[in-house]
Amino acid sequence: MFEKIFRLKQNNTSVKTELTAGLTTFMTMAYILAVNPSILGAAGMDQTAVLIATCLASFVGTACMAFMANLPFALSAGMGLNAFFAYTIVGIMGYPWQVALLAVFIEGIIFLVLSLTNIREAIFNAIPLSLKTAVSVGIGLFIAFIGLQNAGICVDNGSTLVSITDFTANFSTAGISALLALLGTLFTFILYLKKVKGSALLGIIGTWAAGMVCQLAGVYVPSPEAGYYSLFPSVQMTDFNAFFNTFGQCFNVDLNTIDWFSFIVIIFSFLFVDLFDTLGTLIGVSAKAKMLDKDGKLPAIKPALLSDSVATAVGAVFGTSTTTTFVESSAGVAEGGRTGLTALTTAVLFLVSIFFAPVFTAVPGFATAPALIVVGFLMFSAIADIKFSEKNYTDAVPAYICIISMPLFYSISEGISLGIISYTVINLICGKGKKIPPLVYVLSVLFVLKYILL
Structure with missing residues (x-):
């Protein structure tokens, strides 16, 4: 069945490889299940509702990517766009979060029209091959930087903007987390160099397990007020009734209260960032996976862009900020993911995570950091093609x-x-x-x- 739907042999992959890749992608993206509710919660939104909306939007968008485009890319609430939503539109500009959701919904509809009329595809194809390769390299550096920050290795020291952390200060929280991330990165690199399948996933699980051992030994001491929580997941069910606190609220807006000039600027701000974040991710990850043809084009670009558009509009209705293609998809691609079965695996895990969200959100940033850093290296290697x-x-x-x-x-x-x-x-x-x-x-x-x- 999988062969018929996803053409595994044609893409030189297998069910096992695709499932592993999908799980790896999900593990590197799972942090969004904790981060997005926290950010949108600052806008006054119910965090449990945002969590459910994020899971559902991720499932719908990623499943569309699987069946419509047969590509191994996953979608979820975009980082940066959610911060713009909460801190700028709601926080600084003073709009209710319902208005911000309406802007996201309209942006998604505009994207859908642009995708159907081939404008987005034309933009993708017009970008010179040298820049497409550069995008892949740049994304590699970008996600490695994200990994270093998530692990607390790279910090703001106030004078040079970025610096390596002081491992001795707050060792029981920040120090040990950064140290575990470094050791996990070396562990993941060694596994990859020894050609161990699922090296990125094993790196995540191994680093997380090492953290649990440190907590049991008293080396890692949870400090919730400082943002360092227990590494052991708690098993509890989600309050599904909370979902209706955000569902359909993008249409519950008094249009007479909107400053239309500012509102249009907001829509186009979302539009610009989402369009080129998505194109950049598709270009970079596709280039690394050698999915581009000899002219530097992605054959399945149109259904991929349609999937992204649908996810954004549907996500706004559910109650989350812009849903977009995630650069962390490169982690699954690095594990050999080449078809929509990788995406479908990730989509199903997002759906399941609605029921067991506390388990998945317990994966600490320092445990996913090694995978991001290693994948960053793999994408950076494309610089040799420039x-x-x-x-x-x-x-x-x-x-x-x-x-x-x-x-x-x-x-x-x-x-x-x-x-x-x-x-x-x-x-x-x-x-x-x-x-x-x-x-x-x-x-x-x-x-x-x-x-x-x-």
Whole structure:
């Protein structure tokens, strides 16, 4: 059955590999089940309702990706977009969270129209191959940076913005967590180099188990007020009645209270970030998995974008911020995931996690960090495909700008924006304007306007 639906042999994979990859992807994404309710809770939303909405939206979007596109990508509530939702739209601009959900819903519908009219696909295909490769490399650095932060290894020291943590300070919480993440990273790398299947997943489980042993020995001491919780999951059921606190609330809005100019700006802010975060993730992960054809195109790009659009609109109805394709999908791809069976596995786990959310949310950030750091290395290796010879500098310099922008500005979309703008400007001034696709000119102008107006 799986062979008929997902064409496993054609994609040189197996059921076991796909299931392992799907589980790995889920384990690296499970943190969203704890983080998203916390962030949206700051906007006044019921956290249990947000948890259920996040699980359901992730299930619907990822299942669509599995059956419509047959790709190993998973979707959930996008980091960054949820913070923009809670802290900017609701916190600073003062809109009710119901209005913010309405903006997300409208954005999803616009995306759906853009996907059906091939505009998003055209944008994907217009991006030069050198920049597509750069996106893969940049995402590698970005997710490695996320992993280092989740583990508490990379911290803000107030003067240089980022620094390595002081392992001796608060050793029973922050120090031991960072140390376990480093040891887990070495463990995961060794497993990968020895070609052990499921190395990323084993790294997560092994690091988590080591943390539990440290807690039993009193080396790791939970401190909830400092954000360090017990590493042992509690088994309890979810209050499903809470779901109705957010379900359909995007339509429960008094339109007369909306400042329409600001509201349109909000919609387009969501639109820009979601569009290019999604495209960047699809480009980067597909390039690493060698799913792009000889022209640098992803054959199943249209149904993939449709899945993303549907997930965003449905997620808003359920009660969560923008649902988008997750860069952590690269963890499953690194484990050999190549078809929709990987995505379906992740989708089912998101659905199951509604019932046992406390078990999955107990996976600490320092345990998933090794997988992200190792996958970051694997994606960074694509840098060898970028030609840095002097005659190719007009391609290499924009690629470099794209790569460093993603981790430094903490945004995939910013990397793409600056990469495309610099590609257009450099090639135009250097007399190579003929090789710039017309749509890239349009994108460059739009990105410049974004920085000016948004």
